[in-house]
Amino acid sequence: MRRQDPRPNFMTSAFLKCIEQSCQQRYPLDAKEHQCPECGGLLDVQYDFPRIDPASLRLLWQQRKTSSAITDQSGVWRFRELLPFAPEGTNVVSLSEGRTPLIEVNRTGEWAGGVRLAIKHQGNNPTGSFKDLGMTACITQAAILGSRVTACASTGNTSASMAAYAARAGMKAVVFVPFGKISTAKLAQALEFGAVVIEMGDNFDQAFRMLRELTDELGLYLVNSLNPFRLEGQKTIVFEILEQRDWRVPDYLVLPGGNLGNVSSVGKGLQELRQLGLIDKLPRLVVVQAEGASPFYTMIATGAGEITPVQPRTEASAIRIGNPVNWKKALRAVRLTDGLCESVTDEQIFEAKATLAKDGVGCEPASAAAVAGTQKLVRSGKIEDGADVVAVLTGHQLKDPEISIKRRSERELAQQRLHVEADIHKLRAVLESVMLQSA
Known part of the structure; x- marks a missing residue:
């Protein structure tokens, strides 16, 4: 994590706003709620952007690609003029996410x-998924608020990402996953990064519902996409x-x-x-x-x-x-x-x-x-x-x-996964057969 550089000539204000047309209440960025306290609607992070020269901004973003600063090596924070919820000087929590082909x-x-x-x-x-783009922003906001424990319900990718970024920030990570419904690879990622994994329920929706009930009571920082900073x-x-x-x-x-x-x-x-x-x-x-x-x-x-x-x-x-x-x-x-x-x-x-x-x-x-x-x-x-x-x-x-x-047929596996004795003559025969098939 490195200190973020100044944003030239791009000062703006940021706030949370209810998306419901009948409400549209505004809240400060440090509000703990992820839903509108007035009506229960979802919240957006909104900005009062200044007038800018689009060409200058595009050029600035392009020039940052040659910088070694962590904020410029990130495919998220390189566009930080459009993420002004993090004040200048914020130590963003980044793993050089983004920059994908x-x-x-x-x-x-x-x-x-x-x-x-x-x-x-x-x-x-x-961590192998798009979740990292949201997690760098979300965990950065958690750090700004002084949160110590992050939590999510997950089908696997969110848990892996949260665990990695929480570890990067020195936070505890608690993951709720549906029992028996998460791949071994995704489970291994969360465990590798030090998360506590709680397996419960039959599906994501059950796990998420119960987690939401406990978030405020236990002081957990929820990082599911209900959290507008993820988005x-x-x-x-x-x-x-x-x-x-x-x-x-x-x-x-x-x-x-x-x-x-x-x-x-x-x-x-x-x-x-x-x-x-x-x-x-x-x-x-x-x-x-x-x-x-x-x-x-x-x-x-x-x-x-x-x-x-x-x-x-x-x-x-x-x-x-x-x-x-x-x-x-x-x-x-x-x-x-x-x-x-x-x-x-x-x-x-x-x-x-x-x-x-x-x-x-x-x-x-x-x-x-x-x-x-x-x-x-x-x-x-x-x-x-x-x-x-x-x-x-x-x-x-x-x-x-x-x-x-699992999804490959027995015929496909028989053609692609071959067992050969350690005998040069038998190996040659198999390779010749494979070469004929490719021809």
């Missing part, structure tokens, strides 16, 4: 229906995508949807970029949920005014959430961008995952939902042929390695 995947784009497809791979973050860090993903594209806005930006913090944060980030004149149009945001955990999709498809929680069932564990806390912010983002929502089966998710692998790109199952949803929307005519599409892959391939083996 934007990769063209031509084979997958053809498979998806002939779109120009690039993927933003958030699995390249320090402040996560919004920078769209800043980086656009910068990598020389600020050319894609036609569609596709994200998997679980607790819906990602699409909520990206929508907020896009709104701020347009407000500041950094972009003059918006991409259409697309949310893709697993069919067995798709309450947001169902709400939009049926025109319902409220979300109806479901018992989530999907092998894409990172989006196995039946009662997403951020649905109102996500709906705001979809409406802002004239966006779309789709659901896909587990079979479609794993087909997309296998297709990405042919482009040399691995990801955890939930990530592949974005690509599966793209194909489905192209086939239905909702995304046009030749569209310029960016899909966000949210987690690393090694987050859930067991499922990759």
Whole structure:
């Protein structure tokens, strides 16, 4: 952690604000509540931005890439003018998150229906998922407030990220996970970073509900995406995508949807970029949920005014959430961008995952939902042929390695996983057979 440098000519005020149109109460940044005390609505971190020269700000962000300061090596804090809740001089809690690749995947784009497809791979973050973008902001705010114990409910990625950043900040981490529903890899990460892991209930929603009841009573700092500071860090993903594209806005930006913090944060980030004149149009945001955990999709498809929680069932564990806390912010983002929502089966998710692998790109199952949803929307005519599409892959391939083996057929395994005696002649015969197959 290093001292943050001054922000030249960019002074602004920051506050919390209720998102409910009938309320819109404001609160100071050091308020302990993550929901509006007046009406129970979700809170945003909001800013009174000054007038700026967009070209100067873009140039400043670009120049910071050559700096060795921790704030400039971070793909979050490099954009700190749009994260002014952390005062100048704050020792941010960072692991050099962000700076993830934007990769063209031509084979997958053809498979998806002939779109120009690039993927933003958030699995390249320090703990292997997009959660790190939010966690650096969230744990920095916890440090500002003097918090000592952080807590979350998690399907795995949030727990790994929180544990790492809490360790970095010298805080205690307590994780609530659904019993038997978290991959070994994700569990190992949380334990490795020193978190106390409490396994309980059948799903994320149960664990989260009970954790929320105890947060204030026990003085825990909640880092789930109900916390608006998490979303402040996560919004920078769209800043980086656009910068990598020389600020050319894609036609569609596709994200998997679980607790819906990602699409909520990206929508907020896009709104701020347009407000500041950094972009003059918006991409259409697309949310893709697993069919067995798709309450947001169902709400939009049926025109319902409220979300109806479901018992989530999907092998894409990172989006196995039946009662997403951020649905109102996500709906705001979809409406802002004239966006779309789709659901896909587990079979479609794993087909997309296998297709990405042919482009040399691995990801955890939930990530592949974005690509599966793209194909489905192209086939239905909702995304046009030749569209310029960016899909966000949210987690690393090694987050859930067991499922990759489980999902391969006996025939595939027999062709790929070969046992050969330590005999040069037998080895030669096997290699010759393999070479003939590849020819």
